[in-house]
Amino acid sequence: MSNIKAIRMPKWGLAMEEGTIVGWLKQPGDVVTEGEEIVEIETTKITNVLEATEGGKLVRIVGNVGEVLPVGSIIAVLADNVASDAEIEDFLGSQPSVVIAEADEPAGDALKVESWDIGGRNVNVATAGSGEPIVLLHGYSGDFNNWMFTIEDLKSIGRVIAPDLPGHGASAKNVGNGSLDELAQAVAGTLEAMKVKNAWVVGHSLGGAVAQRLALDHPELVKGLVLVCSAALPGTEVSADFLDEVINAEKARDVKAVLQRLMADPDLVSRDMVDGVLKYLRMDGSRDALKAIRDKMVAGDDFADLRKSIDRLPAVLVIASQNDQIVGFPHQEQLPGGWDVEWMEVGHLPQLEKAAEFNAILRKHFAK
Structure with missing residues (x-):
């Protein structure tokens, strides 16, 4: 009997309900290998590329370009070379047109979001999967949704x-003095409450600086670091103008202009992204929290302290871009020997701009 498999509309992020087929990168008759990019899909958040989770021959495209389909819908069919048209038709007829995205996942592997009380301050945490811990720390004015494609893949x-x-997302807006130590201690308390040790910690931008502080102060929690367009590395400098523009953004057009600075391709900024940031900025305490963190970042003392201790950090992979308008890029020759560096052709958000390439870099690094 022929081996026939459905490719379905993925669920990228907790809020995703449907996606639009933008373009097929493979055509019927093409052989697809695991990990190859198959189709470009647009969500309300951003456009991303779906990779094959299995190999086979693409025998049928069900989702046409421009079509909007719910999560779990069949968009294409893979099969071996001996599958007949009749078998493919029988397969499609026997399959539910839509399935719940998490139906085939082991219990506990689906994304869930919960709040933890850490020293009297709630910390909002998204978790998914099981096994070796991988901690993702977002950047300034972001939240866990900045990692929606990374979470789904990893x-x-x-x-x-x-x-x-x-100070971010759905966590408490109390940031104390706004220092890296304050933020890192909150992360440490969260990981300890969740009984997490010896984790890979991936930090983006401000989150990269927090990850470094965490590794220095709590080495038992950190197996290794991945610093993504990270602040505080030699040669980098955070744009104070960008920080101020975030804090002062009042209208949708202001937020959109700020977000476009994060992307190599400004057209990737969607209305949904803009609305999400605007909603966050209008929450009580958000701007005050951002200002406290901004003042510490611009003062630079916390970053200087990290640079003095850079040789004490555990194994590090740096992912950077020479097109980064927010922190610039690190001077590779000033980094400690033994650090790995991957350059990507993106702006400041590689995990969203080129998610498939970014995730492949992480997987390769974690497999070493």
Whole structure:
């Protein structure tokens, strides 16, 4: 009997309900290998590329370009070379047109979001998957949704933990003095409460600086670091103008202009992204929290302290872009020997702009 498999509309992020087929990168008759990019899909958040989770021959495209389909819908069919048209038709007729995205996942592997009380301050945490812990720390004014494609990909190889840093997302807006120590202690308390040790910690931008502080102060919690367009590395400098523009953005057009600075392709900024940031900025305490963190970042003392201790950090992979308008890029010759560096042709958000390439880099690094 022929081996026939459905490719379905993925669920990228907790809020995704449907996606639009933008373009097929493979055509009927093409042989697809695991990990190859198959189709470009647009969501209300951003456009991303779906990779094959299995190999086979693409024998049928069901989702046409421009078509909007719910999560779990069959969009294409893979089969071996001996599958007949009749077998493919029988397969499609026997399959539910839509399935719940998490139906085939082991219990506990689906994304869930919960709040933890850490020293009297709630920390919002998204988790998915099981196994070796992988902690994701977002950047300034972001939240766990900045990792929506990363969480979806990495949950098959580990227990992914993505907190909203204090002052961000659905976490408490109390950030104390706004220092890296304040933020890192909140992350440490969260990981300890969740009984997490020896984790890979991936930090983006501000989150990269927090990850470094965490590794220095709590080495038992950190197996290794991945610093993504990270602040505080030699040669980088955070744009104070960008930080101020975030804090002062009042209208949708202001937020859109700020977000476009994050992307190599400004057209990737969607209305949904803009609305999400605007909603966050209008929450009580959000702007005050951002200002406290901004003042510490611009003062630079916390970053200087990290640079003095850079040789004490555990194994590090740096992912950077020479097109980064927010922190610039690190001077590779000033980094400690033995650090790995991957350059990507993106702006400041590689995990969203080129998610498939970014995730492949992480998987390769974690497999070493």
